[in-house]
Amino acid sequence: MKISELGEFGLIERIRRQLPPPHSGVVRGVGDDTAVLRSPQGGYLLATCDVQVAGRHFLLGKAAPDQIGRKALAVNLSDIAAMGGTPTYALVSLGLPADLDVEFVDALYRGLNAEAARFGVSIVGGNLSSAEQLFVDVTLLGEVEPEHLLLRSNAKPDDVVMVTGDLGAAAVGLDLLQAERAPNLLPAMREAVLQAALTPTPRVKEGQIIARSGLASAMIDISDGLAADLGHICDESRVSVRVFAEPLPIANSTVEAAVAVGRDPLDPALHGGEDYELLVTAPRANAKALIALVQSQTGTPLTIIGDIIPPNEARTFIRGNGRMIPLHARGWNHFR
Amino acid sequence: MKISELGEFGLIERIRRQLPPPHSGVVRGVGDDTAVLRSPQGGYLLATCDVQVAGRHFLLGKAAPDQIGRKALAVNLSDIAAMGGTPTYALVSLGLPADLDVEFVDALYRGLNAEAARFGVSIVGGNLSSAEQLFVDVTLLGEVEPEHLLLRSNAKPDDVVMVTGDLGAAAVGLDLLQAERAPNLLPAMREAVLQAALTPTPRVKEGQIIARSGLASAMIDISDGLAADLGHICDESRVSVRVFAEPLPIANSTVEAAVAVGRDPLDPALHGGEDYELLVTAPRANAKALIALVQSQTGTPLTIIGDIIPPNEARTFIRGNGRMIPLHARGWNHFR
Numbered sequence: 219m220k221i222s223e224l225g226e227f228g229l230i231e232r233i234r235r236q237l238p239p240p241h242s243g244v245v246r247g248v249g250d251d252t253a254v255l256r257s258p259q260g261g262y263l264l265a266t267c268d269v270q271v272a273g274r275h276f277l278l279g280k281a282a283p284d285q286i287g288r289k290a291l292a293v294n295l296s297d298i299a300a301m302g303g304t305p306t307y308a309l310v311s312l313g314l315p316a317d318l319d320v321e322f323v324d325a326l327y328r329g330l331n332a333e334a335a336r337f338g339v340s341i342v343g344g345n346l347s348s349a350e351q352l353f354v355d356v357t358l359l360g361e362v363e364p365e366h367l368l369l370r371s372n373a374k375p376d377d378v379v380m381v382t383g384d385l386g387a388a389a390v391g392l393d394l395l396q397a398e399r400a401p402n403l404l405p406a407m408r409e410a411v412l413q414a415a416l417t418p419t420p421r422v423k424e425g426q427i428i429a430r431s432g433l434a435s436a437m438i439d440i441s442d443g444l445a446a447d448l449g450h451i452c453d454e455s456r457v458s459v460r461v462f463a464e465p466l467p468i469a470n471s472t473v474e475a476a477v478a479v480g481r482d483p484l485d486p487a488l489h490g491g492e493d494y495e496l497l498v499t500a501p502r503a504n505a506k507a508l509i510a511l512v513q514s515q516t517g518t519p520l521t522i523i524g525d526i527i528p529p530n531e532a533r534t535f536i537r538g539n540g541r542m543i544p545l546h547a548r549g550w551n552h553f554r
Numbered sequence: 555m556k557i558s559e560l561g562e563f564g565l566i567e568r569i570r571r572q573l574p575p576p577h578s579g580v581v582r583g584v585g586d587d588t589a590v591l592r593s594p595q596g597g598y599l600l601a602t603c604d605v606q607v608a609g610r611h612f613l614l615g616k617a618a619p620d621q622i623g624r625k626a627l628a629v630n631l632s633d634i635a636a637m638g639g640t641p642t643y644a645l646v647s648l649g650l651p652a653d654l655d656v657e658f659v660d661a662l663y664r665g666l667n668a669e670a671a672r673f674g675v676s677i678v679g680g681n682l683s684s685a686e687q688l689f690v691d692v693t694l695l696g697e698v699e700p701e702h703l704l705l706r707s708n709a710k711p712d713d714v715v716m717v718t719g720d721l722g723a724a725a726v727g728l729d730l731l732q733a734e735r736a737p738n739l740l741p742a743m744r745e746a747v748l749q750a751a752l753t754p755t756p757r758v759k760e761g762q763i764i765a766r767s768g769l770a771s772a773m774i775d776i777s778d779g780l781a782a783d784l785g786h787i788c789d790e791s792r793v794s795v796r797v798f799a800e801p802l803p804i805a806n807s808t809v810e811a812a813v814a815v816g817r818d819p820l821d822p823a824l825h826g827g828e829d830y831e832l833l834v835t836a837p838r839a840n841a842k843a844l845i846a847l848v849q850s851q852t853g854t855p856l857t858i859i860g861d862i863i864p865p866n867e868a869r870t871f872i873r874g875n876g877r878m879i880p881l882h883a884r885g886w887n888h889f890r
Contacts, residue, residue: 219655219656219657220652220653220654220655220656221650221651221652221653221654221655221656221659221684222652222653223656224656226682229656229659229682230682232656232659232660233659233663236660236663236664236667237663237667237677238667238670238671240676240677240678241642241674241676243642243643243676244643244676244678247676247677247678247679248677248678248679248680252679253643253645253678253679255642255643255678255695257593257597261593263599263695265643265645265678265679265693265695266645266679267645267647267679267680267681267691267693268647268681269647269649269681269683269691271649271683271684271685274683274684274685275683306577306579306591307579307580307589307591307601309589309601309602309603309693311603311604311605311647311691311693313605313607313689314557314889315557316556316557316558316889317556317557317558318556318557319555319556319557320555320556320557320559320560320565320568321555323557323565323568323569324568324572327569327572327573328572331572331573331574334574335574338577340576340577340579340580340583341573341576341583341584342576342580342583342584342589342591342601343583343584343588343589343601343602343603344584344603345603345604345605346562346565346566346889347605347607347610347611347689348557348607348610348889349607349610349687349689350609350686350687351685351686351687353649353683353685353689355603355605355647355691357601357603357645357647357693359591359599359601553650553652553682553684
């Protein structure tokens with residue numbers, strides 16, 4: 219069987235089943251945003267890695283090298299954010315075509331260094347290899363107090379589902395980057411969705427506030443798309459979910475840009491991926507306090523978009539007219 | 555300027571100069587075998603990453619997938635060994651062509667899991683991406699007590715230079731793999747050098763014993779080649795070195811295989827790279843005790859091959875006939 223037939227998540231599940239049981243020091247191995255490891259002296263160490271490959275995760279000539287560097291770190295920062303953690307150290311593994319300009323690498327590192335400085339991260343190592351296809355593989359470490367760790371696996375029926383910021387902008391930005399002719403769009407709107415696609419802002423502070431509040435039950439970052447990442451929470455928590463179209467936070471610029479490229483804005487919001495927003499579940503009674511806390515400390519809105527339901531009910535999306543349709547994961551699959 | 559003109563080590567040095575000063579928690583950042591990080595509660599955390607790219611680090615069709623997996627972890631284990639550390643957790647980032655067979659990935663993970671089990675490592679995370687060129691990027695964490703850490707930067711004039719095991723086998727093994735016609739060679743000899751090339755054995759236990767003995771002054775693993783890695787010790791310790799041809803440990807199988815492919819055995823021993831032996835310096839008075847200790851506890855020979863000299867003297871290689879020639883690094887450069 220080819221990998222393309224099994225798909226990314228099928229392959230991850232297959233690898234996971236073959237892994238031997240981990241040490242006693244492993245609080246959480248494969249199956250969450252980051253690994254969670256007990257430090258010998260107490261405290262939890264977080265570790266994650268995510269690669270950006272040319273032509274897959276970024277388009278040479280469309281993304282500037284400093285943007286590629288920023289994003290390569292940002293996507294990892296978002297995983298640490300999803301655990302409520304504080305990022306600390308990064309290792310950077312570069313695969314570089316031998317005929318690439320050294321100045322490209324300089325600019326890539328300018329982006330990496332700027333993003334690292336912004337979030338208090340030190341780049342402490344890495345390696346270089348020649349490769350036909352440029353790639354940037356970042357490993358990021360972080361830490362979290364055991365009592366504040368938020369996993370994917372603790373959502374409960376009747377919890378509400380909330381999301382930080384807004385959805386779908388990055389996916390529409392990617393549509394614009396790939397469009398042969400620039401659609402008719404106000405420059406500010408164009409800029410907003412392009413920025414979401416090229417230099418996403420990881421919600422590190424928001425993640426820490428949510429985790430430390432003790433008000434939430436589960437958290438994940440949206441990299442594969444809202445529907446797919448909600449699916450991960452449901453799978454790991456053994457629950458189901460109901461999402462409402464009406465409250466979904468979609469910025470005006472995303473709506474305008476989606477329409478300009480001929481796309482229903484709900485589609486990128488549900489399935490676009492690469493939002494790097496946080497998806498949070500919390501007991502219904504805690505929602506108001508959590509929304510007020512995040513808003514007041516970061517200015518970032520947290521919006522209720524649905525609720526967790528028992529596992530025997532279907533995962534459902536409820537449109538504005540009340541029509542219920544199945545909520546299928548249709549996010550990014552690298553091997554499709 | 556192109557990367558190929560600057561070369562791997564020029565580019566590393568250029569990146570290193572552009573990095574901002576690290577946190578106070580960084581004991582050692584870029585510039586040793588692994589990063590060394592202070593744990594919040596005491597103790598040192600080690601972190602390293604090393605990628606294997608198809609066509610660069612392994613040849614598809616020549617290396618079996620389980621061998622590729624084993625080696626991808628082994629080269630990282632060797633870096634932890636060079637710090638005297640204990641490996642703990644690994645993250646595995648795979649770049650995979652979509653038309654690759656799933657069974658290839660199964661076998662690759664069989665190799666990774668076997669090597670992990672052998673050295674007490676848990677694989678706790680990673681990620682998958684599609685890529686045109688297969689790559690396996692492993693990040694490995696480890697730990698070491700602060701009092702036992704052995705850096706590259708503490709070699710002193712009049713220290714002796716020692717090496718574990720023997721040299722040049724992996725490079726000659728690679729010659730055999732690349733040869734269009736198999737040279738005339740006894741199967742056992744062929745097997746020995748192929749095994750060195752395909753499934754090197756990291757010297758984890760030896761590294762721990764050497765570091766904990768308190769008898770050594772500096773340590774590095776030989777990945778770039780004896781001359782190049784000695785150069786790294788000299789650069790970081792601000793010393794020079796003299797190496798003698800006569801005592802260089804070269805296995806009979808390596809000599810025979812080198813001759814069979816028309817190569818002076820000294821050449822792979824000095825410059826071949828990928829030996830994954832440990833290169834150790836120690837005060838002359840400690841050498842005998844250290845050699846006896848490593849031999850008795852692991853069975854691995856430790857051989858004196860030269861000495862550290864003041865930095866104003868030339869790095870020199872002294873041939874069997876007493877002729878002195880400059881010892882130039884001529885190891886692997888990924889962008890040449």
